[in-house]
Amino acid sequence: MLENCLKKLRENGALVHNITNYVTVNDCANITIAIGASPIMADEIKEVADIQTICGGLNINMGTLNDRVVESMLVAGKIANDLNHPVAFDPVGFAASAYRTESALRLIDNIQFSVIKGNISEIKSIATGSKKSFGVDACSDDMVSDSTLKSVVEFARKLSKSTCAIIVITGEIDIVSSEDKTIIIRNGDSMMSNITGSGCMLSSLIASFITANPEDIFESTAAAVVCMGIAGEKAAKKVKDNNLGNTSFRTYLIDEISKIDARDIKEKGKYERF
Amino acid sequence: MLENCLKKLRENGALVHNITNYVTVNDCANITIAIGASPIMADEIKEVADIQTICGGLNINMGTLNDRVVESMLVAGKIANDLNHPVAFDPVGFAASAYRTESALRLIDNIQFSVIKGNISEIKSIATGSKKSFGVDACSDDMVSDSTLKSVVEFARKLSKSTCAIIVITGEIDIVSSEDKTIIIRNGDSMMSNITGSGCMLSSLIASFITANPEDIFESTAAAVVCMGIAGEKAAKKVKDNNLGNTSFRTYLIDEISKIDARDIKEKGKYERF
Amino acid sequence: MLENCLKKLRENGALVHNITNYVTVNDCANITIAIGASPIMADEIKEVADIQTICGGLNINMGTLNDRVVESMLVAGKIANDLNHPVAFDPVGFAASAYRTESALRLIDNIQFSVIKGNISEIKSIATGSKKSFGVDACSDDMVSDSTLKSVVEFARKLSKSTCAIIVITGEIDIVSSEDKTIIIRNGDSMMSNITGSGCMLSSLIASFITANPEDIFESTAAAVVCMGIAGEKAAKKVKDNNLGNTSFRTYLIDEISKIDARDIKEKGKYERF
Numbered sequence: 001m002l003e004n005c006l007k008k009l010r011e012n013g014a015l016v017h018n019i020t021n022y023v024t025v026n027d028c029a030n031i032t033i034a035i036g037a038s039p040i041m042a043d044e045i046k047e048v049a050d051i052q053t054i055c056g057g058l059n060i061n062m063g064t065l066n067d068r069v070v071e072s073m074l075v076a077g078k079i080a081n082d083l084n085h086p087v088a089f090d091p092v093g094f095a096a097s098a099y100r101t102e103s104a105l106r107l108i109d110n111i112q113f114s115v116i117k118g119n120i121s122e123i124k125s126i127a128t129g130s131k132k133s134f135g136v137d138a139c140s141d142d143m144v145s146d147s148t149l150k151s152v153v154e155f156a157r158k159l160s161k162s163t164c165a166i167i168v169i170t171g172e173i174d175i176v177s178s179e180d181k182t183i184i185i186r187n188g189d190s191m192m193s194n195i196t197g198s199g200c201m202l203s204s205l206i207a208s209f210i211t212a213n214p215e216d217i218f219e220s221t222a223a224a225v226v227c228m229g230i231a232g233e234k235a236a237k238k239v240k241d242n243n244l245g246n247t248s249f250r251t252y253l254i255d256e257i258s259k260i261d262a263r264d265i266k267e268k269g270k271y272e273r274f
Numbered sequence: 275m276l277e278n279c280l281k282k283l284r285e286n287g288a289l290v291h292n293i294t295n296y297v298t299v300n301d302c303a304n305i306t307i308a309i310g311a312s313p314i315m316a317d318e319i320k321e322v323a324d325i326q327t328i329c330g331g332l333n334i335n336m337g338t339l340n341d342r343v344v345e346s347m348l349v350a351g352k353i354a355n356d357l358n359h360p361v362a363f364d365p366v367g368f369a370a371s372a373y374r375t376e377s378a379l380r381l382i383d384n385i386q387f388s389v390i391k392g393n394i395s396e397i398k399s400i401a402t403g404s405k406k407s408f409g410v411d412a413c414s415d416d417m418v419s420d421s422t423l424k425s426v427v428e429f430a431r432k433l434s435k436s437t438c439a440i441i442v443i444t445g446e447i448d449i450v451s452s453e454d455k456t457i458i459i460r461n462g463d464s465m466m467s468n469i470t471g472s473g474c475m476l477s478s479l480i481a482s483f484i485t486a487n488p489e490d491i492f493e494s495t496a497a498a499v500v501c502m503g504i505a506g507e508k509a510a511k512k513v514k515d516n517n518l519g520n521t522s523f524r525t526y527l528i529d530e531i532s533k534i535d536a537r538d539i540k541e542k543g544k545y546e547r548f
Numbered sequence: 549m550l551e552n553c554l555k556k557l558r559e560n561g562a563l564v565h566n567i568t569n570y571v572t573v574n575d576c577a578n579i580t581i582a583i584g585a586s587p588i589m590a591d592e593i594k595e596v597a598d599i600q601t602i603c604g605g606l607n608i609n610m611g612t613l614n615d616r617v618v619e620s621m622l623v624a625g626k627i628a629n630d631l632n633h634p635v636a637f638d639p640v641g642f643a644a645s646a647y648r649t650e651s652a653l654r655l656i657d658n659i660q661f662s663v664i665k666g667n668i669s670e671i672k673s674i675a676t677g678s679k680k681s682f683g684v685d686a687c688s689d690d691m692v693s694d695s696t697l698k699s700v701v702e703f704a705r706k707l708s709k710s711t712c713a714i715i716v717i718t719g720e721i722d723i724v725s726s727e728d729k730t731i732i733i734r735n736g737d738s739m740m741s742n743i744t745g746s747g748c749m750l751s752s753l754i755a756s757f758i759t760a761n762p763e764d765i766f767e768s769t770a771a772a773v774v775c776m777g778i779a780g781e782k783a784a785k786k787v788k789d790n791n792l793g794n795t796s797f798r799t800y801l802i803d804e805i806s807k808i809d810a811r812d813i814k815e816k817g818k819y820e821r822f
Contacts, residue, residue: 022296022570023303023315029571029744034794039744040644041571044614050645066318066342068614096314097324194532196303196313245529246308255793258742296570297577297589340592340616370588371598468806470577470587519803520582 002269003262005223009212010036016207017055019043019073021063021092024197027254028061028204034258035227037208043069048076053083057211061090061203062104070103077111086114086210086217089165090203094118095125105129108163114217115206117168119199120144120152127159144171153182153274166221168206170199174229176222182274183222187229189236192253194246202228205257226269231256233268276543277536279497283486284310290481291329293317293347295337295366298471301528302335302478308532309501311482317343322350327357331485335364335477336378344377351385360388360484360491363439364477368392369399379403382437388491389480391442393473394418394426401433418445427456427548440495442480444473448503450496456548457496461503463510466527468520476502479531500543505530507542550817551810553771557760558584564755565603567591567621569611569640572745575802576609576752582806583775585756591617596624601631605759609638609751610652618651625659634662634758634765637713638751642666643673653677656711662765663754665716667747668692668700675707692719701730701822714769716754718747722777724770730822731770735777737784740801742794750776753805774817779804781816
């Protein structure tokens with residue numbers, strides 16, 4: 001049950017190592033704290049093994065990439081795998097540059113991710129662009145809508161099977177899928193795309209949930225996505241009611257995560273098992 | 275007309291590559307989205323050419339400089355020039371260190387900037403400090419006020435001619451000048467200097483406007499400066515009315531940019547052609 | 549008198565060089581401005597000597613550490629010492645990795661800090677982990693409470709004597725100690741630990757105060773800690789009154805620093821000389 005994943009996170013906390021970009025790192029840290037976990041941001045190759053060892057999970061986000069940090073991601077990811085720590089991966093802008101594509105594929109080839117999260121175009125690029133090639137046919141759909149849902153879910157399940165990772169595809173409808181189970185989530189607000197960092201914050205939230213619930217990566221990932229969507233709805237309402245703008249939305253979004261509880265998931269969660 | 279520059283940006287969007295500092299990068303990204311453009315922050319030398327190629331413009335801000343990033347700025351700037359993409363330059367703290375001065379001059383010597391923006395002391399230092407030397411007499415004025423306006427405008431026009439860039443001098447009065455046209459802007463609020471990043475955000479705003487309006491760099495730069503000033507006035511009023519402080523001002527400043535429209539420019543813009 | 553330290557800072561300003569982490573750097577800059585000082589964030593080794601020379605003080609925070617920046621910290625710190633500029637040190641996560649411990653000890657061995665600030669576990673680790681070893685017995689207490697206060701104060705005084713730095717130990721009760729004088733501070737709110745950066749912002753605040761009051765490092769450090777605590781109380785009240793969350797708290801915390809004055813210290817400061 002998704003509610004239990006949140007309860008467990010709130011009760012036990014989770015120490016999460018984030019190697020992320022310098023654009024949204026502050027928001028990622030604050031949302032991690034907001035949900036009840038504790039973030040450590042550390043990307044120096046000489047310390048990432050030590051840091052990962054004291055943490056319970058890892059979040060790798062390639063929003064701003066450079067050679068120094070890619071090597072640190074590789075080291076941290078391998079240690080996390082050795083320690084059986086959950087690892088979330090956000091291949092931000094996977095296809096935006098050859099360097100980004102190659103780096104992401106190096107990470108995928110060398111680290112067993114627990115969750116890979118992206119929008120439909122990032123996830124599709126991973127499926128087709130990987131040297132591993134995954135045996136997955138390209139998904140021909142460019143949006144997740146009710147009419148394309150069935151084929152996107154099928155695609156997500158195949159990619160989950162070949163990557164051994166839970167696949168999260170974000171959009172108007174969010175999809176969380178293992179190779180044989182899928183949850184479709186209809187929470188959220190269009191205002192989430194009016195700020196930088198909604199996606200990065202979701203990755204940090206997923207990492208927090210799976211670190212606290214390593215025994216159920218699928219359910220806890222879905223719980224993170226649902227919480228983010230509900231917080232987005234609440235924050236958007238506050239912004240509209242008070243005639244504010246996008247940066248107030250950012251503040252309220254994290255605020256709402258700091259206040260969310262199991263009852264919110266129960267009463268406001270719009271998700272179905274597919 | 276300045277209003278049209280905003281309309282075109284809101285309608286068509288603009289994908290803007292920012293190589294900027296790690297202090298205010300989040301605000302720069304959020305203000306870029308707020309005005310209707312899309313930011314990509316990327317500074318790894320291996321990817322800046324690819325990134326610039328998929329974007330329509332470039333913003334180079336030297337708020338926090340290091341050797342790795344300076345080389346990336348050079349590569350990105352040259353590609354932008356090759357592709358005829360507009361390039362904005364913010365030589366933050368130009369004279370604060372020899373390294374900063376030298377780096378800025380390397381950038382100026384190697385990249386054709388569309389817009390160079392700074393306060394009077396930064397812009398004066400560029401005029402006198404450049405190896406190119408520009409043939410511009412030093413401007414003896416240290417503030418832009420009504421009494422010094424004429425000589426500062428003359429200085430800005432000469433510098434615009436020798437750099438082939440639109441020159442923006444910010445202060446109590448803002449000046450946007452080509453070699454033969456100048457717009458004087460009296461919007462803004464003193465509270466804008468009570469936060470970090472007002473200047474950086476203006477650079478990102480300028481980059482957004484000129485990327486969406488490459489056919490009229492002068493007018494679209496002025497539109498960006500007017501919008502920033504109006505948003506500053508509105509945000510300051512809200513902060514004073516509610517007895518808040520400087521960081522609420524930052525939030526409301528970007529909020530107001532996300533809500534600004536052509537009517538605001540028409541009704542609240544305080545600018546004159548000089 | 550603590551009030552006078554704030555008055556002097558507000559009247560004269562202070563230009564403070566910060567070498568800090570990329571997670572909370574924006575908040576550190578904004579709180580520095582909020583209290584009346586001016587921040588320069590610069591960490592390139594080729595410019596830190598120039599930058600430190602034009603500033604009046606230095607803040608070194610190791611929140612996110614890497615080899616490039618550690619070398620810059622060393623250079624900046626030595627120049628600051630040569631120029632008799634006050635230097636604050638925040639050994640964030642001192643014991644979290646061997647690299648972090650070694651780097652912090654290199655900094656302590658090579659730079660004469662004016663103030664070293666941390667929580668009880670960071671400060672204890674410094675006392676026991678330093679190669680210099682300081683001749684200080686480990687403090688056996690893991691929390692600062694009324695029952696442990698006497699022994700923690702004794703420990704802080706010894707460490708202050710051996711490091712020749714004012715020691716700040718933060719917690720529910722904050723301690724500011726020289727080798728023979730101690731101020732105990734009971735301001736603050738538990739909400740301060742619900743955001744990232746409370747500690748980093750306090751370091752930047754301390755650096756601002758000591759840069760403006762180099763003739764009295766002890767009193768001005770205490771003034772910074774008292775101001776932070778009062779601002780935390782006011783911000784927490786606003787967040788609770790309006791049913792907001794942790795990121796609104798961050799905004800209001802800095803807001804309150806931008807509004808704090810000597811009367812606040814007089815009326816709301818809860819501190820005693822020990």
